[in-house]
Amino acid sequence: MRSWWRLLWRRSRPSSLAGQAIALQVAVIAVIVLAGSALALVDARRDGEAAARQQVVGIATAVADAPSxxxxxxxxxxxxxxxxxxxxxxxxxxxxxxxxxxxxxxxxxxxxxxxxxxxxxxxxxxxxxxxxxxxxxxxxxxxxxxxxxxxxxxxxxxxxxxxxxxxQQTLAQRWREQIPTIAVVALGALLLSLVGVWAIRRRLFRQTHGLRPDELRVMYEHHDAILHSVSEGLVVLDGDRVVLVNDEARRLLGLGPGRVTPGELPEFLRCHEPGVRDEVHVTDERVLVVNRSLVVGGPSVSRPSEVVTIRDRTELQGALGELSSLQVLTDSLRSQAHEAANKLHTVITMVEMGRPEDAVTFATEELAVSQRLVDRLSADVGEPALLALLIGKSAQADERGIALTITEDTHLPSSSDLVPLSATEMTTVLGNLVDNAMDACDRDDPWIEVTVTLDDDVLLLRVADSGPGMDAETFTRAMQRGYSTKSGTDADQHGLGLALVAQVVLRHDGTLTADVTYGSVVTVTVPGGAR
Known part of the structure; x- marks a missing residue:
């Protein structure tokens, strides 16, 4: 019999969270209504007795006080x-x-x-x-x-x-006459409460999709585990509230444990920019790729809910910088090989024409100039990666018809302990500055001047060009996030230049300045001991 009742209870017990919550509310409401009705009856009886005492006292006093x-x-x-x-x-x-x-x-x-x-x-x-x-x-x-x-x-x-x-029989009859009224009031309260509970059940059922408590618990545990184990940063924004920040997002954004307020988020997350796809932002430490998606049917009206995913592109950006430098050098070598083939055919033709002296002069004229540049830079620049970058950028500038000059002041020792920036960081800084200068120099008089020195443990990288330069506001915007003065595809490809430079400089407590003197001049200084 006990097993039969247990089976009946299990089958009749509601399984969904909404059903269990409503069943509990109905039971509580029924107990409250019954208890209230019982208390009302007790109170009616007590009030009846008190009223009866007042009545008999009044009647007896009136009769006793009558002169008759x-x-x-x-x-x-x-x-x-x-x-x-x-x-x-x-x-x-x-x-x-x-x-x-x-x-x-x-x-x-x-x-x-x-x-x-x-x-x-x-x-x-x-x-x-x-x-x-x-x-x-x-x-x-x-x-x-x-x-x-x-x-x-x-x-x-x-x-x-x-x-x-x-x-007492009369008193009991009087308060029993109030039982129907109390019962009607209690029944009305119970019915009204059940209507409200039924409306709550419908809403709760829609919001929980009819799931059982154990299903909701498992879903939450899986959801929480996935959010904290996923390799991408995830931020959920609901209007002006930060609903969720997973572990990876805290690491990428430099956020501490505990509740996160909107003021702690970077500027690019505080502004409302729905529908952003693969937008690159540069922070003080990282290069981040951000995607933002609206949550359809979110609770906020003034500012819809958003899901923001963040990927770390810092290491990839550094690798792309190095690859870009190698690509420049490769393109330069390929161009030189193609040009050498043309010159070789010319030299052979001159020899066949019986003019060997002219052939030797033609073959060695430009080679001597290039060799002198390579020899000078090899003696003055001890960092192989930076040397390759300067030679490659010189060839690239020559192909584009830009006069790139590496000043005689350029000097960098071979000892890496004396240089405050790593080879990768130097190629990132100087490569981006030269690329920006190539894009910005005056097309009627294109020239670039590069200086790299290390004096008193202070590294100086200076790139000047014939372009108009940038005002202070534009320069500040370009350093803050991947901003570009160009438009279209060029902006997408090169908009990170100054921002990456600023990131490296800030990391080493250096300075990045721009002015317009004999041209547009951008100067980077990094104190020694910064590494």
Whole structure:
């Protein structure tokens, strides 16, 4: 039998979270309504008894204070005069009895005329002392609530007593008459509560999709595990609130543990830019790729909810910088090989024409110039990666018709311990500055000047060009995030230049300045010991 009841309970018990929550609410509401109804009945009974006491005290006092009552008692005609009066008052006030008696308890009046002349059953001592009081007592009519009031004669003496009472049966009948009203009110409250609970159940069922509590718990645990183990940063924004920040996002954005406020987020996350795809942002430490998607049907109206994913591109950006430098050098070598083939055909033709001296002069003229540049840079620049970058950029500038000059002041020792920047960082800084200069120089008079020095442990990288330069506001914007003065594809490809430079410089407590003197000049200084 017990197993059958357990099986029945399991089958009838609601499985969804909404059903279980509503079942619990219905049970609580039913208990509250029943308890409230019981308390209402108890209160009605107590109020009925209190009202009955006030009623009998009032009636007994009114009868006792009537001059005719004392006069009838003193004239020895009490029963004759007062019996009709008390019965009329009792009938009109719907009480059980009004008994007038002598001080020795002898009844003058009674509801049952056969009791007249008998002794009153109850307490009379306080009334004989001139006090008015009430009590619960069992008399000839059964248990009753009664009041006893003294009757005073013309000389102030107590000449009689008046007792008025209501039986407990009458009181019980009075408060039982209130049960239907209380029941109707309780039923109405219960029905109204059930309607509200049903509306709550519908809403809760839609929001939880009818899932059971264990299913919601498993879903939450899996959801939480995935969010914190995913390799991409994830930020969920709901209007002006930060709803969720996973571990990777905290690492990439430099956020501490605990609740995250909007003010702690970078500027590019505080602004509302829905629908962003693969947008690159540069922070003080990292290069980040950001995607932003709107949450359809989010709770916020003024600013919809967003899901922001963040990928780290810092190492990839450095590798791309190195690859770009190698690509420049490769393109330069390929171009030189193609040009050398053309020159070789020319030299062979001159020899065949019987002009060997002219062939030698033609073959060695430009080679000597290039070799002198390579020899000078090899002697002055001890860092192989930077040397390759400068040679490659010189060839690239020559192909584009730009006069790139590496000043005689350029000097960098081969000892890496003395240089505050790594080889990768130097190629990132100088490569981006030269690329920007190539794009910005005056097409009518294109020239670039590069200086790399290390004096008193302070590394200086300076790139000047014939372009118009940037004002302070534009330069600041270009350093803050991948901003470009160009548009279209060029902006997408080169907009990170100054931002990457600024990132490296800031990391080593250096300075990045721009001015327009003999041209547009951008200067980077990094103090020694910064690595």
């Amino acid at each position: 009552t004392a006069a009838a008692i003193e004239s020895n005609r009490a029963t004759e005069v007062l019996q009709p009066v008390t019965e009329a008052v009792r009938t009109n006030t719907d009480i059980a009895f009004i008994t007038i008696m002598s001080p020795d308890r002898t009844r003058y009046t009674h509801t049952d005329p056969r009791q007249i002349g008998g002794k009153y059953i109850g307490t009379v001592e306080p009334a004989l002392r001139g006090e008015t009081f009430s009590e619960e007592y069992t008399g000839t009519l059964g248990p009753s609530v009664r009041a006893i009031v003294p009757v005073r004669g013309t000389d102030g003496r107590v000449v009689g007593l008046v007792s008025a009472g209501i039986t």
